[in-house]
Amino acid sequence: MSLVPSVDLTDFTSGDSVRKEKFIKEIGKAFEEIGFVALSGHFLSEELVEDLYSEIKQFFGLPQETKDSYEIAGIGGQRGYTSFGKEHAKGRKEGDLKEFWHFGQYVEDNPKLESEYPDNVTVKELPKFNAIGKETYKMLEKTAKYVLRALALHLDLEETYFDEYIRNGNSILRPIHYPPITSEPKNAVRAAAHGDINLITLLMGAHGKGLQVMNHKGEWVDAIARPDQLMINVGDMLSRLTNNKLKSTIHQVVNPPKELWGTSRYSIPFFMHPISEMSLNCLENCVDEANPKGFEDTTAGEFLHERLIELGLIKK
Structure with a gap:
């Protein structure tokens, strides 16, 4: 069974101070020790999850030329479709064995950011695809907001410290399809070992x-969530901000045993990004003699740009 701890977000949102404190301690300990947690009590309904999976399976089942028409040049894959094998992990040449779609932020009351972010791409063949994607995005963003509030308290910050940075943040919802494997992959896996760029990642579909x-x-352990849980992990931005007090853990998606090569795998991560101006300079209360400052000063926007170049998604 999975060695990743489980927590329940309703402890934090219950209005009961004892339960709230319990959640803060549990998630803080998990993120300091392994950087991953399985979370129930989130804001996604079963019906919404089922609808989203139905829509993305229909999308990835469309003819390749139809999918390719949604691959938008010049935006580093930030919106719409990215075809099979395009993305690779930092330091690797082999493309991952996956294709994916990106839903981005639905900006409210900020014309400047609205002009900076690329527009979401509408799939005309599937009339419900975009509405269901947007609803899922909003519910995952809401879940992430409360997780970050708990982490702010764990870090002795004001509870709403992250709120202003994640409102209209550059977050991405990424439905991924790992197609059936048809021949022995040459040095490629479904997703090579990597750390995430962002503050936190909320993953749907980490079942099995x-x-x-x-x-x-340095040992690989299986991270398996129950069907009603999201797998949540610390990204590199949060690790930098906390001077590695909260751990951004290396993870991978391995190829299945040969008898399961004929099966598809779907997973849907939500990458919680702040606005570009957010400072990632190490928090003063996370730096001391025993833990000297380990990272150079930077902003979320600068760090993201640097990493997208490393991933091969944008050119220098």
Whole structure:
């Protein structure tokens, strides 16, 4: 069974101070020790999850030329479709064995950001696809807001510290399709070992084996969530901000055993990004003699740009 701890967000939102404190301690400990947690009590309904999976399976089942018409040049894959094998992990040449779609932010009351972010792409063949994607995006963003409020309290910050930075943030919802494997992959896996760029990632579809997390001993352990849970992990931005107090853990999606090569895998991560101006300079209360400052000063926007170049998604 998964070695990743489980927590329940309704403890935090219950209005009961004892339960709230319990949640803060549990998620803080998990993110300091392994960087991953399985979370129930989120804001996604079962019906919404089922609808989203139905829509994305229909999309990835469309003819390749139809999908290719939604691959938008010049935006680093930030919106719409990215075809099979295009993305690779930092430091690797082999493309991951996946294709994916990106839903981005639905900006409210900020014309400047609205002009900066690329527009979401409408799939005309599937009339419900975009509405269901937007609703899922909003519910995951709401879940992430409360998780970050708990982490702010764990870090002795004001509870709403992150709120202003994540409102209209550059977050991405990424439905991924790992197609059936038809021949022995040459050095390629479904998603090579990597750390996430963002503040936190909320992952739908971590049921069954495939996702693995590297523990502090350098061992790969399976990360498996129940069907009603999201898998949540710390990204590199939050790790930098907290001077590695909260751990951004290396993880991968391995190829299934040969008898399951004929099956597709779907997973849907939500990458919670702040606005570009957010400072990622190490928090003063996370730096001391025992833990000297480990990262150079930067902003979320600068850090994201640097990493997208490393991933091969944008050119220098």
